[in-house]
Amino acid sequence: MRIMAVDYGDARTGVAVSDLLCSIVGFTTVIHSRNQDKTLEELARLAKEREVTQFVVGLPKNMDGTEGARAQLCREFAQRLEETTGLPVALWDERRTTVEAHNILSQHNYHGKKRKDTVDAVAASLILEGYLAFRGR
Numbered sequence: 001m002r003i004m005a006v007d008y009g010d011a012r013t014g015v016a017v018s019d020l021l022c023s024i025v026g027f028t029t030v031i032h033s034r035n036q037d038k039t040l041e042e043l044a045r046l047a048k049e050r051e052v053t054q055f056v057v058g059l060p061k062n063m064d065g066t067e068g069a070r071a072q073l074c075r076e077f078a079q080r081l082e083e084t085t086g087l088p089v090a091l092w093d094e095r096r097t098t099v100e101a102h103n104i105l106s107q108h109n110y111h112g113k114k115r116k117d118t119v120d121a122v123a124a125s126l127i128l129e130g131y132l133a134f135r136g137r
Contacts, residue, residue, distance in 0.1 A: 002026075004052040005128035006043065007094065007120050008077050013039050014120030016128040017050045022135065025128050028121035036077065040084045047085055055081055058094030058127045090131070097126040 003022055007014035012030050019026040027050060031042045047055070057078040060070045075091065082089040101122035105111075110118055 001053045002051055003054045003056060003128065003131065004043070004047055004050065005092070005124045005131060006055060006057045006081070007097065007124040007127055008039075008057060008074055009120060010034060012120045013043075014122070014124030015043070015046060016121065016124035017046070017052060018128060018132060022132055024132075025125045028125055030117065030120050036080070040080060043081060044085045047087060053087065055085070055087055055089040056092045056127060056131045057081065057089055058097060058123070059091040061093050061095050063095065092127050092131045092134075094123070094127050097123045097130075100126055 001022055002020060003018045005014075005016045011034050012032055015027075015029050015031060016025045017027040018024065029046070031039050033039045033042070043055075046052070055078075057074055059067070059074050061067055078089045078091055081087075098119065101119045104122055105119060
């Protein structure tokens with residue numbers, strides 16, 4: 001069993017896939033596309049290739065726990081992902097994952113284009129790590 005975390009974005013979507021034991025992040029990548037259909041197709045391809053059995057999509061809540069327009073967009077995307085792949089999709093509160101991803105990359109001297117190309121995969125890894133820790137409890 002493998003779980004794929006998705007940090008959905010307008011231009012870039014971060015992806016992280018667990019190892020077979022669902023204990024750590026084993027693979028990351030970024031899908032560069034502004035086209036939701038192409039992003040869904042690529043996620044379906046990666047899921048099949050990596051033998052994924054479940055998705056977890058980051059849900060961007062406001063700091064007070066409420067949901068805005070971006071959260072609704074992610075809910076709709078998650079529903080389309082489930083319809084496209086036939087795999088279950090969980091939503092996971094992703095508050096501060098992008099901020100944490102930027103901090104991690106800064107600490108490792110990733111700046112400019114290098115950071116921009118990596119931050120979404122790191123954010124997806126943080127979503128996956130949080131979800132895996134929750135499942136392990």
